[in-house]
Amino acid sequence: MENIISKKDLVDRIEGLLKDFEIIGPRELPNKGIFYQPIVNAGDLYLGDSFTVEPVKKYFLSPSEYLFKENLEQGAKPVEELPLPGAGRIIIGVRPCEARGLVLLDKIFDAEYKDDFYTSNRKRSVIVGLSCLMPDKTCFCTSMGGSPAENRGMDAILFSAGDGFIVEIITDKGKDIFGALGSDIGKEEKKAWELDKEKRKGALEKRITAPESLDGTFESVYWQKASLACLSCGICTYLCPVCHCFDLVDEERKKLKCYDGCAFVDFTLHASGENPRPTKKERYRQRVFHKFEYFKKNFGENLCVGCGRCIRHCPVKIDIADIVDKAPLTQ
Amino acid sequence: MKDWEPKIVGFLCNWCSYAGADLAGTLRIEYPPNIKIIRVPCSGRVNPLFVLKCLMDGADGVLISGCHIGDCHYSEGNFYARRRFAILKRFFEYLGIDPRRFQMSWVSASEGDKWAKLIKVLVEEIKQAGPNKLGGRKDG
C-alpha cells in the first residue's frame, strides 16, 4: 500500500508523534556531516541525498552498552541488572543498506544466545526508510544483492517525489504511522514510481562481482600488498552497518560491551604475548574473509551491504570492494 | 553546598616539599586536612596523566610541589617539570578546566609555614571553584 504525502504532511505527522515517541533521524551538523540524532523539532530533520556518517547500527549495538552494575562494597548485591529499554521509538531516514544490515545482525544477536539488549532495541524500534535518489560514488549495494529502493527490514519507506514523498507501507507498525496520511497513490503515479525505482537501481556507478569463494587466496601475497596502506584504526569497523565485534570491559563498577575492531593491533593479543594475527596482513585479511567468506559459510550471505562508508571515511582511501573484486581467485 | 569539603591530591617531591610538609607537622602548624599527599622522588617524576586521572576520578584540585629551582636533589628534575606543567596549565584552562584546580609550588624542606599558608589558600580557592564535575560525575 502506497500513499503520496507532502513534505508538510510528513513534518506535521512527526511533530505530532514527538509527543509519545522518541524520534531519531539524520541531522546536518554544519561542516561535520550528517549524523543520526534524537529529533527535538521536526524542522531539523535532514532527508536530502547525503548519507549519515555513522550507521543506524549505533542504536542497536551501542558503542558502549551498559550491561550491569557491580557493587564492590561488602554486603551489597555484587551484580545489579538494569531494566531493558522498552519505550517505543521511531528511526526515520534509514537507508536500505542499513536496514538490511540490521537483518544480517539479527542472525548473530537474535539467534543462539539471544542478546537481550539488541533484541529489546529491535522490538521497540519502528524503521522508516528513505530510498536513495543519488547514490554516492562509493556505494555498491547492487553488487551485494541490495538496491537503493529495497525495503528489507523496514516498516515503511519514503521515496522523494517532487517536493513531497511517496511512502510505501510494509508492516503494521508502518501503517500506524503513515496509514491515514496523505492520499492513496493513483495508477499513473504508481507506474511513474515503479519507473523511478528502476532508475534509482541503475544509478549506481560502482559495480563489483562478489567472489564465490576467497578460500584459494588465503596464502597469497595479495593480502600483504592490499593491507600495506592500512593504518589499523577503527573507522571501517565502527562505521560499518554490519560489523559487530565487541569487547567486554569492567570499568568504574560497570560491565560494558564496547565496540572493538579486528584492525586494532591487540584485538587478538593473548596475555602470554602471542598473537595469531600479528601484522596488518592477517588483520586486514581477517576483515575481508569474515565479510566475504566466513559469514557466508555460516549464514549464507555476505556480511557486507555495500554502503561504501568504509571506503568514504577510510583516512587512506582503502577500497574493500576494489580489493575483493581484484582478489586473485584463479591462483 | 556549604558543608562540602574539597578533596585535593598533592604530589610532593620527597626531598623538599614532603620534608617541608613534615616540618609543618612537627611544628604543630594547623592547616586544613583536605590534601592527600602522594610522595614522588621528584616533581619531574609527575606525569601529566597523573594530574588528568586525578581530576577525572574525583579530585577537586591537584597540587604539584617540588624543590626550588636549583635545589633539586637530581639537579634538573624541577626544570623539566616547570616546562611540562607550564604547557599543561594553559592547556587545561583552554579546555575549560578551572585553573585553580591544578596548581604548582616550590616548597623547600625548611618552609613548614609556607606549606601551611599555601594549603590554606589553596583550599579556599578550590572551595570557591566548587565541586569538580569533570568526567560526567553527577555527585559533587
Next chain:
Amino acid sequence: MNSTNSNIYLPYLTEIVDIRQETSDIKTVRLKFKDAAAGKSFDYKPGQFVELSVFGEGEAPFCISNSPTRKSGIECSIKRMGKVTQAIHELDIGDTVGIRGPYGNGFSVEGLKNKNILFVAGGIGLAPLRSLINYCLDNRDKFKTITIVNGARTSKDLVYKDEYEIWKKAKDTHLHLTVDCQEENWACMVGVVPRILEQLTPTCKDSVAIVCGPPVMIRFTIPVLLKIGFCPEEIITTLEMKMKCGLGKCGRCNIGHVYICKDGPVFTNKQLDELKYEF
C-alpha cells in the same frame, strides 16, 4: 548455559571455597555456587570452560579442571599472566567471583569408549586434561589403558602433584613425568615432551591421543604422534585463543569460519587440517 537469567552476559555468583597453590604462579581455586539451584543445573562436560569474572577487574576464560563426576564444585587452575589473573591470585577464600558458562564443546567422551587413551600435557595444559583423566578413572571400565605423559619446564612447574600417586595406582594407568632439563633429585625422565613420546612410542592401535599445552609443544608433538601411527582424527587438541564473550559473537577467537569458543575449543587434528587457516 545460564538459562535462568536471560541476560547472556550476566554471570552466576560463586564463592571461593578452597585455594591450592600448585606452583609459584599457578593457583587452583574451587568455586561453590551461591545459589544452590543454579549450581545443580550447571552440568558440564570435561574440556568445557567458563568465563570467570573478577568484579571491578575483568573477565577471562578458564577450563574447568575437575571432573563433573566429582561434584566438588567448579575448579579452575589459573596462571598469573595479566590483569584478571593477577586479581584472582590476590583473592582469598570467601570472596565472590562470577562465572559464565559452561562454554565450548568439551571432549566427546563417547568417541573414547573402550579405547586406549594417551594424555599428552605440557605445563598448565594438564588442567583441561585432568578433568577428563579423573572422569575416565571414575568410569574406569569404559576405557582401556590410560597413559599420561606430563611435562613441564622444571619440577616446580608440575601441577596437581598430589594426584600423581592416585593416577599411578589406578588400573592400567601409566604416568610418565618429564622436565625439560636435568635437576638434582629428579628421578623421572628428562627431555621435552615430543622427545619423550618418541622414546615411549605408546601403542597407536585403536587408541586416541589428547594433547594440550603451549602452542610450540602442540606443533612439535603432532608430527611425532603421526609418525607413531596415530591418524589425524585420533589426535585431539584443545586450542587456546583470546576469548571475551564465549558465545561466538565477539569475533576474536575465530579460525576461519569456526568460532573456537562455540565450535571448539576441542578439535581433532583432522578438523584442524581442514581449517588450514592460521592458528
Next chain:
Amino acid sequence: MAEDLKNKARELLRARQVDLVIGYKRASDGIAAAPCFIDIEGDADKLIWDAYCVYNLSVYLKDFRGKKIGIIAKACDVKSIIVLLQENQLKREDLFIIGVECPGVIDEKRLCFSDRQYQEVDRAIKCRPCASAVPLLYDWLLKEKEKMGKVSEDHDKYDSVRKLEAKSLAERLKFWEGEFSRCIRCYACRQVCPMCYCPKCVADQAMPAWFPKATGDKGNFSWNVTRAIHLAGRCIDCGECERACPVGIPLRDINKKIEKDVKELFNYEAGLNAERKPLLSCFDKTDPADFIR
C-alpha cells in the same frame, strides 16, 4: 611534471638505492589520491602528484625500519620526518626524500561533507598560512611547473584558537565536552599521526588503565587530552588527525593551542631542525614560572 617523479623513482629502484618508494597513486574513485608502495620499477608509473595528495606518508616509515626507503614528501611531511629524526626514530641515511614544492592541498574533508558535486573546493585550512612551500630537507626536489594559486599569507593561523580563548571558561568546557562526546574512540587520530609510534599506547594499557575504554564523558575527554599532551612540541600541524576524524572534532584547534603556547612560552617550533633537542627533553634557565607559587 609527474613524469620526472616517475623517472626518479625508477632510477632509485633500478640502482637499488632504495628498497621501496612510498608515494601517491590515484584512488579507486578516480579523483582522490591514495598512498602507494612501489618496490618494482614497473609500478612506478602509478605515481601521481597533485593537490589531492593530502596524506602525510611519513606515518608509514615506522613499518619499514632498517630498509632503504624513498619517500615523496611535501614541506609539512618533511617537518614530521625532522621531528622523527630528532627523536631518533629514523636513520637519515636510510631515507631518500623526494621533495615536492607544494602549492597547498585540497580541503578533502570539506570535499567529503560538502555537497557532492565536487565544485571547486578551496585549499585546506592548514595550507593557507603555510609559508614553507619548499621542504626544509630533501635529496631531490620535484620542480612544480605551474604555480597553483598561492593563498594569502596574512591568514592568522591561530585565529580559531584565539576565538576560543576569548570565550568564558564555562563556554569552553561546554564546547569541548560537546565535541568530545561525539568521539567514537576509533583512534584514527592516533593511527594517522606520524608522531604516534608507541608500541603500546597509553589508551591500550590495562595495568594501569589510565582511563576508561568506554565512550563515556570520562573516557572521551581523557583520551583527547592525553593525545594532545603527548604532541606538545612535536606536532607540526599536518592536519591529518582532523581530516581523518569521522565525526569532525576540531583536533587542530587543540594542537594549535599547544603549538601557540609552546611558541610563546619557550620560543620553540616543531620540525625545523633535526639536530635540536626535543622540547620536553631539555629546559632553559629563563623558562617562565609565573604560575608557580
